[in-house]
Amino acid sequence: PEGQPTPQYCAVEADYVFPSRVGYKIMEDLFIPDDSPEGGAQSHKLRQGEADEELINRLVHEAMKLTGNLEDTPQDEDPAAGLFSGNPKWRPAGRLMVWDDAAKIKTSRRVFVRWEYYTCGNNGNGGPEDQDDTDENNNFYSSTRQCRRGIYRTEYSTTDGDYVPLEGVEVRARRWFTVHKGFTNARGYYSCDGTFRNSANYSIKWDRNHFSVRSGTIGQALYNGPKKRGDWNVDFGTRGSKTVRSKQQYYALIFQAARDYYYGTRFGLSSPPRNGFLKPQVKISASQTARQHKKSSHAAPYARTGGILPSVYIRKWDRSAERVYGVTCHELAHLAHWDMKRNAFRILFLKKYPLGNDSPEAVIESWANGVEWQFAMERYRNKFGNSDYRYDENYQDQTIKGKPIYTSIVVDMIDNEDQRSEYNGDTAYPSDRVSGYTIQQIEAGLKGATSWNGWRDNMRNKHNNSTKNFINELFGNWH
Numbered sequence: 409p410e411g412q413p414t415p416q417y418c419a420v421e422a423d424y425v426f427p428s429r430v431g432y433k434i435m436e437d438l439f440i441p442d443d444s445p446e447g448g449a450q451s452h453k454l455r456q457g458e459a460d461e462e463l464i465n466r467l468v469h470e471a472m473k474l475t476g477n478l479e480d481t482p483q484d485e486d487p488a489a490g491l492f493s494g495n496p497k498w499r500p501a502g503r504l505m506v507w508d509d510a511a512k513i514k515t516s517r518r519v520f521v522r523w524e525y526y527t528c529g530n531n532g533n534g535g536p537e538d539q540d541d542t543d544e545n546n547n548f549y550s551s552t553r554q555c556r557r558g559i560y561r562t563e564y565s566t567t568d569g570d571y572v573p574l575e576g577v578e579v580r581a582r583r584w585f586t587v588h589k590g591f592t593n594a595r596g597y598y599s600c601d602g603t604f605r606n607s608a609n610y611s612i613k614w615d616r617n618h619f620s621v622r623s624g625t626i627g628q629a630l631y632n633g634p635k636k637r638g639d640w641n642v643d644f645g646t647r648g649s650k651t652v653r654s655k656q657q658y659y660a661l662i663f664q665a666a667r668d669y670y671y672g673t674r675f676g677l678s679s680p681p682r683n684g685f686l687k688p689q690v691k692i693s694a695s696q697t698a699r700q701h702k703k704s705s706h707a708a709p710y711a712r713t714g715g716i717l718p719s720v721y722i723r724k725w726d727r728s729a730e731r732v733y734g735v736t737c738h739e740l741a742h743l744a745h746w747d748m749k750r751n752a753f754r755i756l757f758l759k760k761y762p763l764g765n766d767s768p769e770a771v772i773e774s775w776a777n778g779v780e781w782q783f784a785m786e787r788y789r790n791k792f793g794n795s796d797y798r799y800d801e802n803y804q805d806q807t808i809k810g811k812p813i814y815t816s817i818v819v820d821m822i823d824n825e826d827q828r829s830e831y832n833g834d835t836a837y838p839s840d841r842v843s844g845y846t847i848q849q850i851e852a853g854l855k856g857a858t859s860w861n862g863w864r865d866n867m868r869n870k871h872n873n874s875t876k877n878f879i880n881e882l883f884g885n886w887h
Contacts, residue, residue, distance in 0.1 A: 419585035438585060439468075472584070498637055500581035500600040500608060504592050505571035506660040507645030510730035512794045513570040518560045528555035569650075571643050572596075572792065574660055576616065576667040579640070581608040609633070610640045614659045618683045619666045619690045621659050622718055629659045629694060651726050655696065661729055662694050662722055665736035668783060669744075675782060676848040680743040681712075681719075688715025690743065692736070695723045705735050707742035709753075719743060734784040734799060741779035742772065748855055755858040767860040767887045770813050775854055777803065778818020782847050807836045808885055815886050821845040821867070838885035841878040845871065860887045 419438055426432050573596030581588050581600050588602035610633030614621040621629040633640055645657030652658050670679060683689040690712075695703075705723045712719045720739045724732045746753040759768035784799040803816035804827050816827075820840040827837040849871050857863035864883040868876055 495605040497603040497605055499603045500579070500588060500590065500610065500640065501598060502579070502639040502641045503596045504574040504577055504579070504598070504612075504641075504660075505596050505643045506574050506657055506664070506729075507569065507643065507647060507649060507654075508572050508661070508729040508733075509569040509650050510728060510788055510797075511570050511572045511792045512788075512797070513567045513572075513792065515567065516562050516564050519563050521559045521561050523556045524559050525554050525556045528553055566794075569648065571645075571647070574644075574664060576671055577612060577614075577660075577663065578616070580611050580613070581640075582611065583608040604637075607635050607637050609635045614663045615689075616667060616670065617689070618670045618680075619692060621662050621666070622691050622693045623655075623659070624695060624697075625693055625718060629663075631656050631659070645729075650728065652724070652729055652732055653726060657729075658694055658696065658725060658732065661732040662692060662736050665733045665783065666690075666692060666740060668787070669737055669740045675786075675846075677779070677851055678744045678748040680740045681709075681747045688712055690720065690740075691715060691718040692720040692722060692739075693718035695721060696725045705739055707739040707746075709743050709746040710757075730784055730788060730799065733787065734780045737783040738776045738780035741776040744779075745772065745775060745854070748851075752856045752858050759859070766812055768858075770815055770887060771854070771857060771860055771863055773813045774815040774817050775850075777814050777816070778822075778847065778850065781819055804830070808838055809836070812886055817882065817886070818847070818850055820882055821850055822847065838882070840882055840885075842873075842875045842882045844873055844875060 417435060422437075573594060574592055575594050575596065577592045577598070579590050579592065579598050579600065581604070583604050583606065586602070586604070588600040588604070588608075590598040590600035592598040612631040612633070614629040614631070623629040631642075633642070644660045645652070645654045652661065668674075670682075681687060681690055703721075703723050706721055708719050708721070711717060720736075720743065722732070722736055722739065724735050753772075756768040756771055760772075781799050781803065785797065788794055788799065789797040802823065802825070803811075803819050804823075804825055806816055806827075816838065820827075820838065821842050822845055824843040826840045828834065828839040831837045845867070850867070853867035853870055854863055855866075857866055860883065864879060868879045
């Protein structure tokens with residue numbers, strides 16, 4: 409019926425049992441040679457001479473051709489050979505990496521300094537026992553031979569940008585109706601859950617159960633890889649690039665941010681809306697055109713439309729990798745804020761109008777700003793080991809009037825930097841004598857707050873902190 413989901417089809421094992429609430433009918437019984445087990449019944453028949461292997465291979469090939477299911481055959485693959493035992497089975501595997509210009513990687517190397525000379529014995533080890541030795545009559549004598557050993561120092565260097573692992577990506581390998589899948593680990597490696605005898609088509613669909621990256625507003629972001637045997641290794645993006653100009657690199661960084669938010673530790677924060685019964689999957693638009701990317705990225709929690717249209721729009725094409733990653737976390741933070749206390753968020757949202765009412769909008773944007781910073785710092789400082797990393801200078805160079813909506817207040821409640829003191833008492837910068845709160849405590853203070861002062865009061869009343877007497881002063885910097 410119109411407005412209802414369209415029928416879906418798939419190939420399942422012959423003994424597969426569908427859940428009781430799923431209606432289905434069998435359309436065709438399939439025999440897929442690639443799925444035949446080593447030494448199985450079919451192999452037994454072939455050994456017994458009940459069927460000719462080459463004949464069966466050619467029959468299968470012709471059947472696929474007549475039904476329009478035959479894929480292009482690589483030049484080195486005989487369509488009539490090896491469907492059963494001619495080709496050894498292989499498992500799709502490989503590694504996925506993405507270029508990230510902000511991922512400064514520290515490396516070390518040993519550098520020769522000089523030779524150190526010392527007196528050694530006949531065995532040349534140079535230890536105390538080698539200072540004397542014996543002749544053939546077992547008489548002791550003092551050694552005069554000289555030995556040397558190299559003296560080295562360790563030099564450290566930092567590479568600006570590198571290919572870094574993509575974690576949590578589902579890689580698919582397909583041949584005819586058979587699909588095997590594998591997820592990349594923290595080092596970017598994957599290994600699929602099945603084997604093939606012949607070439608298979610690799611692909612990536614940039615999604616997970618709870619979210620999906622769109623190639624604009626409607627289409628699914630995909631990457632169709634090669635048809636091949638053996639490992640598939642991919643480096644997304646161009647080495648040395650300072651901005652994201654590769655479409656697949658763009659998808660990969662947006663995917664990574666969403667994956668970290670949904671499936672990572674998340675610092676104990678609330679999740680963005682999750683996929684479930686009557687709860688649509690979050691769609692993230694990866695806008696690339698010149699017309700679109702001039703607009704600001706934004707979240708649209710009230711426009712989810714059953715999962716048809718995106719509820720997050722990322723417009724950071726031709727920006728740095730860290731900005732693509734960070735802003736994706738920022739927009740997902742808006743969805744998480746909305747989902748954890750929808751009535752309170754609705755009040756904040758409605759209070760933004762008429763335009764110019766800064767306080768409620770500052771709550772919404774300042775919180776997302778802090779989450780953006782937290783995820784970026786975890787990725788670039790902790791994960792990649794860059795102890796000097798500061799995301800957007802940790803927002804510590806912002807004046808009060810310069811950033812009245814996207815304030816630094818979340819970072820200010822966590823760090824021990826006081827901008828006003830750093831800028832020699834300049835009152836253009838906020839006075840920040842608050843420190844030591846965690847991002848989880850700040851979210852707890854945010855939850856249910858319907859105003860800037862409501863968030864302030866929750867922070868002061870809900871948590872014990874040695875600097876909480878300065879909370880009013882900190883919030884008072886802006887509104």
